[in-house]
Amino acid sequence: MAATDQFTAPISVAGYASHPVAGILWLLLATTLFPIQDVIIKSLSGEFAVHQIIFWRGIFALPLVAAIAWFEGSLWPLKLGSIPLQLLRAASMFGFFLGYYMALATIGMAETAAITFSTPIFVTMMAPLFLSERVGLYRWGAVATGLIGVLVIVQPGAAVFEPAAILALLAAISYAISIICTRRLGNRSNGGMMTLFAVIFFIVMGGALGLAFSGVEAGSPHPSIAFLYRDWATPTTRDWLLLLALGGISGLGFFALSQAYRLAEASVVTPFEYTYLPWSVLWGYVVFGALPGVATWIGLTLIVGAGLMIVFRESLRNGRAGRGKRSSLLRQR
Numbered sequence: 001m002a003a004t005d006q007f008t009a010p011i012s013v014a015g016y017a018s019h020p021v022a023g024i025l026w027l028l029l030a031t032t033l034f035p036i037q038d039v040i041i042k043s044l045s046g047e048f049a050v051h052q053i054i055f056w057r058g059i060f061a062l063p064l065v066a067a068i069a070w071f072e073g074s075l076w077p078l079k080l081g082s083i084p085l086q087l088l089r090a091a092s093m094f095g096f097f098l099g100y101y102m103a104l105a106t107i108g109m110a111e112t113a114a115i116t117f118s119t120p121i122f123v124t125m126m127a128p129l130f131l132s133e134r135v136g137l138y139r140w141g142a143v144a145t146g147l148i149g150v151l152v153i154v155q156p157g158a159a160v161f162e163p164a165a166i167l168a169l170l171a172a173i174s175y176a177i178s179i180i181c182t183r184r185l186g187n188r189s190n191g192g193m194m195t196l197f198a199v200i201f202f203i204v205m206g207g208a209l210g211l212a213f214s215g216v217e218a219g220s221p222h223p224s225i226a227f228l229y230r231d232w233a234t235p236t237t238r239d240w241l242l243l244l245a246l247g248g249i250s251g252l253g254f255f256a257l258s259q260a261y262r263l264a265e266a267s268v269v270t271p272f273e274y275t276y277l278p279w280s281v282l283w284g285y286v287v288f289g290a291l292p293g294v295a296t297w298i299g300l301t302l303i304v305g306a307g308l309m310i311v312f313r314e315s316l317r318n319g320r321a322g323r324g325k326r327s328s329l330l331r332q333r
Contacts, residue, residue: 023264027272030256035279037249038109039287040242045105045223047239049213049230053246054097055206056235058199060247065199068255069192080197081188089181089194090201092174097202099171102224106164109284110292113277114300115153115168120310121146121303122176130180142309149302152295164224195254270311274304 044053069075080086096116103112121143127133135143154165182194210232220226235243260269277300284290292300 019263020265020268023260023262023269024272026256026263027260027269028275030253030260031273031276032279033249033253033256035109035113035276035283037246037253038104038113038280039283040246040249041101042104042109042288044239044242045101045227048233048235049210050098050101050105050227051206051209051213052232053101053206053243054094054202055210056243057246057250058203058206060244061250062196062199062203062247064248064251065192065195065254068251068258069196072190072192072258075192075196079189079193081185085181085185086189086194086197087201089178089185090198091205092178092181093198094202094205095174096171096178098228099167099174102227103164103168103171105223105227107162107168108288108290108292108296109280110277110290110300111153111165111296112168113280114292114296114303115150115165116172116175117274117277117307118146118150118169118303119172119175119179120307121150122173123179124310126176126180131183136313138313139310142306142313145309146303146306149299149306151299152302153299155295163222167224191258270315271308274307277304 041053066075100112100116103115124135124139124143128135150169154169155161185194213229213231215231220229281292284292
């Protein structure tokens with residue numbers, strides 16, 4: 001999920017609103033790249049531990065993310081804001097990746113992506129409590145619609161229920177917590193520094209989990225559990241290239257998202273983030289031979305509809321407040 005990638009802290013687009021087509025094209029590049037990342041991770045999930053993939057993804061992404069932060073002027077002066085909030089944000093992002101990747105090891109790309117795209121719904125639910133934001137009936141209606149969509153996909157209690165779907169749902173909630181933290185940080189920090197802080201946190205936590213689970217084999221036949229408890233493996237040349245590609249896609253995807261929201265009003269480009277989902281369906285079919293079932297299509301439609309309702313309502317609210325600001329669902333993915 002990315003992710004980040006997300007309804008994060010407002011990003012000013014003053015001076016860039018005259019380039020909507022360029023912003024949309026950068027956004028479409030990001031939504032084209034990130035599903036390829038999912039393909040690579042799902043392909044590696046049968047051989048490597050999830051924390052090993054997060055670790056190496058962070059290592060290879062770090063130089064590019066640092067370069068982007070430097071280019072954006074985020075490295076100096078340091079703008080960390082609240083360190084506890086930065087840590088909570090990074091930890092919830094790590095939880096998002098852990099849950100998302102573990103779900104991806106078991107269920108289809110389209111199902112995993114659809115469930116995690118419910119993040120705006122959980123952000124809306126948390127906003128009154130943690131951000132003192134007023135949520136009207138219109139957005140509560142969108143929340144109810146989106147939750148119905150999630151239930152349609154997850155199907156708790158049904159014979160076809162897959163527990164890994166709960167991991168995707170927990171990933172969406174973790175992502176929502178990271179977004180709340182980002183909003184609380186506000187202008188005390190910036191996108192480049194928050195991303196760099198998070199990537200370093202991922203490297204540290206990926207390595208720590210690798211040490212904690214070293215030599216521990218769960219012996220579980222469930223792909224998600226095996227993905228978590230598997231010992232670290234020695235990558236082949238092909239694996240190194242795939243891990244390097246993960247880092248490159250992550251860094252380039254973040255840059256593309258940053259450019260999209262710099263060059264155009266967020267209300268213009270945010271709806272195009274949902275083009276991520278058709279790519280997930282396509283790659284899931286081409287690479288893994290999996291197509292979503294009827295329930296997934298119905299749930300996906302409800303979730304996307306609810307997300308767009310929230311985006312539309314908040315863009316109106318921001319417009320009335322005189323703020324041409326918005327942020328990305330995929331940011332930091």
